[in-house]
Amino acid sequence: MSEPAPLSSGVPASRPSDAAWLLVFACWLVATSATLGALFFSEVMELPPCTLCWYQRIFMFPLVLVLPMGLFPFDARVVRFALPLALAGWLISIFQVLLVAGWIPEGIRPCSQGVPCSEVQIEWLGFVNIPLLSFLAFSTMNALLVAAHVRSRR
Amino acid sequence: MSRKSKRNHATPDAPAQQAAAPSGGISRRTLFVVAALALLLAFVSGGLFYRSEKAQAAQRLAAQNKALLASAHSPSYGNADAKVHIVEFLDPACETCAVFYGHVKQLMADNPGRIRLSVRHVPLHEGSEHVVRMLESARAQDRYWEALAALFAAQDRWTVNHRVHPERAWPALEGLGLDLERVRREMNAADIAARMEKDASDARALNVTKTPEYFVNGRPMPQFGLAELQGLVREELEIAYR
Numbered sequence: 001m002s003e004p005a006p007l008s009s010g011v012p013a014s015r016p017s018d019a020a021w022l023l024v025f026a027c028w029l030v031a032t033s034a035t036l037g038a039l040f041f042s043e044v045m046e047l048p049p050c051t052l053c054w055y056q057r058i059f060m061f062p063l064v065l066v067l068p069m070g071l072f073p074f075d076a077r078v079v080r081f082a083l084p085l086a087l088a089g090w091l092i093s094i095f096q097v098l099l100v101a102g103w104i105p106e107g108i109r110p111c112s113q114g115v116p117c118s119e120v121q122i123e124w125l126g127f128v129n130i131p132l133l134s135f136l137a138f139s140t141m142n143a144l145l146v147a148a149h150v151r152s153r154r
Numbered sequence: 155m156s157r158k159s160k161r162n163h164a165t166p167d168a169p170a171q172q173a174a175a176p177s178g179g180i181s182r183r184t185l186f187v188v189a190a191l192a193l194l195l196a197f198v199s200g201g202l203f204y205r206s207e208k209a210q211a212a213q214r215l216a217a218q219n220k221a222l223l224a225s226a227h228s229p230s231y232g233n234a235d236a237k238v239h240i241v242e243f244l245d246p247a248c249e250t251c252a253v254f255y256g257h258v259k260q261l262m263a264d265n266p267g268r269i270r271l272s273v274r275h276v277p278l279h280e281g282s283e284h285v286v287r288m289l290e291s292a293r294a295q296d297r298y299w300e301a302l303a304a305l306f307a308a309q310d311r312w313t314v315n316h317r318v319h320p321e322r323a324w325p326a327l328e329g330l331g332l333d334l335e336r337v338r339r340e341m342n343a344a345d346i347a348a349r350m351e352k353d354a355s356d357a358r359a360l361n362v363t364k365t366p367e368y369f370v371n372g373r374p375m376p377q378f379g380l381a382e383l384q385g386l387v388r389e390e391l392e393i394a395y396r
Contacts, residue, residue: 036196044201045204072183072186
């Protein structure tokens with residue numbers, strides 16, 4: 001009987017897939033914490049989200065549902081579907097961090113109405129603000145997804 | 155054949171996938187469900203904690219600043235001897251204020267002579283302070299409440315996307331028996347500006363950042379909502395008219 005090719009790693013190679021599963025699961029933990037955190041800021045603390053925050057939410061929220069689809073049963077290809085979202089959100093979060101830091105000049109700021117995206121609504125320890133949290137979350141998720149991809153291919 | 159081979163293959167792989175996490179005894183499914191529930195629980199309990207802290211802080215603030223609520227300069231409606239006094243912070247351009255206004259009127263109609271309403275102005279919308287001046291000026295001609303009701307009723311004609319177009323608000327004041335020329339003449343008077351400044355500074359002191367905000371005998375709503383307002387009024391009515 002012929003061995004099915006893609007799954008042939010089989011029993012002895014189950015360790016890398018374990019590691020990959022944990023990495024995708026960790027990524028889901030980050031996405032879910034970040035989603036609930038964002039909802040806490042807007043729905044409980046009633047801080048109005050700026051436009052850039054909405055774009056980052058668009059790329060963050062789906063991961064909460066997409067990643068578990070690849071966890072049960074484990075399908076390493078979930079990285080293919082999750083990584084574009086995580087990357088797009090990551091780029092927007094970089095943009096906003098630069099905006100808040102003042103490294104991107106006034107002229108190309110996209111939000112002139114509503115809540116300015118350069119406005120810092122929360123500051124912990126003097127430097128932790130919401131855009132930075134978003135940047136850290138997206139960075140972590142990208143790293144985890146890439147690591148999961150590398151592990152699952154081994 | 156393909157189906158069978160998949161099945162055959164799934165058997166050795168399944169325990170590693172589903173049954174045991176590499177670190178120990180719990181299955182992946184359990185790990186996932188526990189994590190999901192823990193995050194959800196943290197969110198809900200955090201939310202409840204934050205809300206109750208905030209409500210308590212608002213109550214303390216209102217208790218400390220009770221003197222600021224009973225402002226003598228504010229337009230007042232209803233029986234002066236009523237034992238339940240609602241102080242409402244409103245913005246004439248605020249849609250929720252317009253909706254709630256009818257409910258407050260209904261509460262007063264349901265309990266004749268027992269509720270008094272005072273209005274403080276918080277023009278949060280762009281251009282709204284112009285409309286507040288119109289109202290204050292109509293007050294000098296004893297037409298404040300008529301003007302307020304008419305402006306609320308016509309609100310969608312003079313606010314667009316939360317922006318006030320003052321020139322479109324004027325038609326709403328026609329037919330109320332107001333001398334509109336006099337309203338225009340007097341609306342920029344110094345005493346009106348002083349009253350508006352007093353309202354603004356009291357709103358800041360009471361941390362009124364959204365409208366409408368109600369204080370019923372000095373007590374703020376535990377959280378925003380029509381049921382909360384009605385409940386608060388009912389409680390105060392029961393205490394006052396037991």
